[in-house]
Amino acid sequence: MILSRVKPAVGGETPVNNGDKKRKNKSKILSLEEYLQHRDYLGALTLLQFQRSTGEKEEHADLWLGYCAFHLGDYKRAIEEYKSLTVKPDCPADVWVYLGCALFFLGLYKEAEEAASKAPVLPLQNRLLFHLAHKFNDEERLMGFHQNLLDVTEDQLSLASMHYMRSHYQEAIDIYKRLLLQNRDFLALKVYVALCYYKLDYYDVSQEVLAVYLQRVPDSTIALNLKACNHFRLYNGKAAEAELNNLMDISSFSFEFAKELIQHNLVVFRGGVGALQVLPPLIDVIPEARLNLVIYYLRQGDIQEAYNLIRDLVPTSTQEYILKGVVNAALGQEIGSRDHLKIAQQFFQLVGGSASECDTIPGRQCMASCFFLLRQFEDVLVYLNSVKGYFYNDDTFNFNYAQAKAALGNYKEAEELFLLIQSEKIINDYIYLSWLTRCYIMNQKCQLAWELYLKMDTSSDSFSLLQLIANDCYKMGQFYYAAKAFDALEKLDPGSNYWEGKRGACIGIFQLILANKEPKETLKEVLTLLRNSGNPQGEYFIRAMRKWAKDNRVLLS
Template identity: 55%
Template sequence: MILSRGKTDSASSRNASGGTGSGLGVGRQARKTPAPASLEDFIIKRDYTGARAFLEFANDDEDEEEGAQGPKQSLVDQWIAFCNFHLGDYQQALAQYKAIQQGSSSPDGKLDLNLAVCMFYLGLYEEAQQLMANAADNPLKQRLLFHLAHKLGSEEEWSQLQEELQDSSSLEQQLSLASMHYMRAHYQEAIDVYKRVLVDNKEYQAINVYLALCFYKLDYYDMSQEVLDVYLSQHGDSTIAINLKACNRFRLFNGRVAEQEIKNIADNGTFGADLLRHNLVVFRNGEGALRVLPGLLNIIPEARLNLAIYYLKQGDVQEAHALMKELQPTSPHEYILKGVVHAALGQQLGSKEHIKTAQQNLHLVGSSATECDTIPGRQSMASAFFLYEQFEEVLVYMNSIRSYFVNDDVFNYNFAQAKCATGYYKEAEELLMQITDMDIKNQHTYCMILAKCHIHCGHPELAWNVFITRDTNAEAFILLQLIANECYKCAEFWVAAKAFDMLEKLDPSPENWEGKRGACAGVLFALCTKAQRGRPGGGISEVIGIIRDSSNSQAEAMIKTIRKHINNFK
């Protein structure tokens, strides 16, 4: 993004028609030579492995013949460092440039600049910044300062340099500006720059890859693949392009389809191997996450996010929070993930502070001008209102994107909760019955909501069945209380009586006896009035049987009263 990946001045002067790079690994078509015979041929073809081998071989020959030293040796060492840098071995390139600097008798601004660039790629931003005072003044220095200002948060300097790059007609400066738009999630602005550059420079085919990346970030996966195919038709072995194609496949289809695209190049030591290993974990739904992702935390930014997601799926909220607490979000998906982590932790710990942080992060995304009309933006706003317990507002946002999640169990689960909270029990019941994910169906909250919906939809026996299929524990006791009280409210007195009877056996408190007594009285009223609901299938004898099981002193008197008026209940 900040470097010229083309030839150095010495190489350019030998063949001006060869062209220069774009600052993003973009170059003109390599001229076809059956057997490269010079360093220039390797550099023009961007065959840096071949160039390094050529230099090392030539260097060995000269050492044997002449014992070459001095300026000539320094120049060869710089070319070797140059090749190592373009092969992605920044640490080796840095070590070589430092060795050259130590052997130099006078300050060299270009050498300082090369050192600073290596440090930048290694994440040593402050060290790189310290070298910039003595670095040679050229367009590369301007690009590097621009990106350092971004990394170090120097907004005033960043704004000034942005204006300078915007006014520049240099191709490399424009591409550097586009890359900054991309990093700041200003994808449409990046697209505008790339399209403008591509109009006059169609030979820079790799710009299609950068356009495809922007479309991918905007969720236009079909469009991303269409643009990407232009590049792949000429460079079918590009690791970065193949990886992006796999990511598009993952979004459009599934992980199995995506994996087919990269599995053959993931383990062959190719450039971008770390990225491919990372993405395979994602495509495989987290398989191997603990083995692969921790080692990539400081290499691939998304590794931290995906490891946090893995911990969330495993229910290890504390580990997810430990990964995310120091992260300062800069993009919508980072804000969303941080919000989700705080929401989960807040619910786990009962912490209002964490819930408030979650609300702020999610609301920020949902209300932003760039995200408010996107699917993630509306999901975020729905989630924020969910945490605010403003469920009517939740329904507004969820209804607007429902067509995209018809068969999504998680979406239907959340949608059902909002429907239930606002009294749309029939719709909530239908949504809950559509869910097939057993992890969701075994949740206590799912059982509570389903039971409540069954009761309010006139299916109290289904609610009772939900209870009897649960294990006997504290959560089952809470479910039983809900069934008892909701059935009583809805005049489903027989199921309420059974529930209060069970509660009294588990906890013979006055409250449970009073609930049972009232429910039984409701059953008697239903029998007298021949009501459609609240009546037992076995008649009055079932009511007497429940009351007789009570140890309360009022039970016998109630049975006597019922038998005295038993003819009224037949």
């Protein structure tokens, strides 16, 4: 719950001496009503507890204790107070719906519904049941409670929050703006509007709307946190963290109220540092905590853990659909599962084809991913070309963009894109190395391809890269490096038929020498490669080549 802070009225006071004013303030003890008017729930709670301990009691003190605890975000304390009231014979019937609200905020939805059902028919009860129906995914009951909502501020705010939770951000904005026109003093609505614009990716607009509220309430935890999130989207994690540092110094109930949210966001701003310590306990508290923990596991390469965490999640937002698609795609590629790849393709298509996302950047990326999995690379490029201006220095985007270019035979542009990538993780990935190698070969830069192989440690990946160099160089008529690659393969796997490839490549080099397209000095190396095989056919080719060299006065020693 975001509460507006109303400042005391100024003006119309009798001027007093500063010294008298200070003495007066020191001796004055605020009443409960004044604390509540100033939204100082901590002060009100302290006063009520003091009065309870001294035997001096306000009227309905227990109700006010529950009220203050609720507005401080101490829902457990609120539940205790309300439960103690329910066992009293003179308990007001409304207490049951207050208890239901406190249970709702702790995620105890079944218990909240049971409590609400014991309350009389009230607008607050209808609003609570409206939100519970959403939590239970009960569309029929939700629409029933929706019809009971009236054109009053509280009901309209409840409806706007429902639109927000169902990702209908523009509908929520329309309600908030209408309420602001009717009630210009409801400044907290500015924060709600800013939240909606944030969700619509209009971060600069969100900042402008938020600035109006922060001018009046500069220490608002929720508003400063949203400002930090906007900075994260507009700039980077360091800029966002700098904004949150203002909050870290606030020692007030408002900081305590949002402490978990701030800890969660700091993990995000710091690129996942401390994720395993902070995020797991928040999975059922902050909806984004689960998603960010999944992203952390993906970045660490722990795809199975990411899948376990998101497997049973029923997606309701664009981000959840996209993340389920990404996780299934990653798992499908890792274990070679066509089923997971098909599921991923369906999730991407669902997002990219939706009316609300088809023209957004994430929507177009989803369609590109869908066609990538279907290996329809012409369609991939249609979508990636439309958003490339937003991702010039993005390594992941350039990696996918380059693969699509290369798959369609546009090797020159693909090579340029591959070389823009700075990420060590991508650069050391075999997929990257194999595609860059192929681009070098197709662009007549076989020496660079060979150097890539020489830099690799001996492994199954280096063996596969050697096969790629041998076959692609042969295909492109680059017989010198094809022969070197087949020679290396023959040494690594003597029992195979790599001799045939090497033989063909060596003869190809000899033909290029005869056509004056290859230096005659290369013949010396060709003879060495043929001798390495120990194949009887090799001796026949060696004799023929030596005879030609002798006739043409080519030195072989």
